[in-house]
């Protein structure tokens with residue numbers, strides 16, 4: 052069931068989304084060579100708790116941490132560890148879901164650690180632009196398939212692999228609600244967008260083939276060919292005439 056949020060609910064989701072944006076802004080200066088993903092996780096958990104908010108991923112289906120920290124060939128759901136220390140030239144996706152007064156905000160972006168290769172810069176730039184290509188399709192009267200198609204088309208035009216095993220989702224009281232928002236699809240198909248719906252759009256693109264596999268920890272998803280992956284995600288409200296990004300970048 053796809054829920055339509057009331058004005059009051061939308062206001063709370065704006066606040067949850069703003070906390071997600073602020074947490075990304077807070078952690079950004081720490082993303083440097085030498086820090087572990089465990090330390091990043093601890094800093095973010097403290098930030099969230101100090102803002103009277105909830106690190107929603109922690110404990111979700113047994114997930115052990117606040118953040119997902121996915122380095123280089125890790126596509127999504129990398130678990131923070133003390134031994135995973137950032138190196139110059141890495142890329143790392145920080146993905147977080149924050150609950151505020153019962154409502155969720157969710158955003159991921161991929162960061163460069165120090166100086167990264169031209170290939171990694173290209174992957175990051177065009178994964179973020181694929182997200183915006185999808186967001187541009189968000190308006191009443193369009194369908195989920197219009198978003199999916201726009202993301203896929205942008206990614207393919209830039210010769211990037213589109214991971215198909217995971218997709219975006221509705222969001223509200225729960226971090227995962229209907230509908231699913233795939234990163235590939237057909238225009239004018241799927242659920243119709245209506246004002247008051249809130250969805251997460253989150254392309255996961257690779258610099259090589261699109262195939263992925265799940266590590267033995269049952270969470271970490273990496274590319275099969277070892278190519279780098281990037282992941283950008285926003286929580287987006289369908290408005291009367293278009294969209295509002297509830298997790299705006301503050302940089």
Ligand code: MF3
Nearest residue numbers: 108111114119146147148157
């Ligand atoms: N941001 C992720 C998503 O959109 C969060 C899920 S990670 C989990 O699906 F560990 F909580 F499952």
Ligand code: CO
Nearest residue numbers: 157251253284
């Ligand atoms: Co999400």
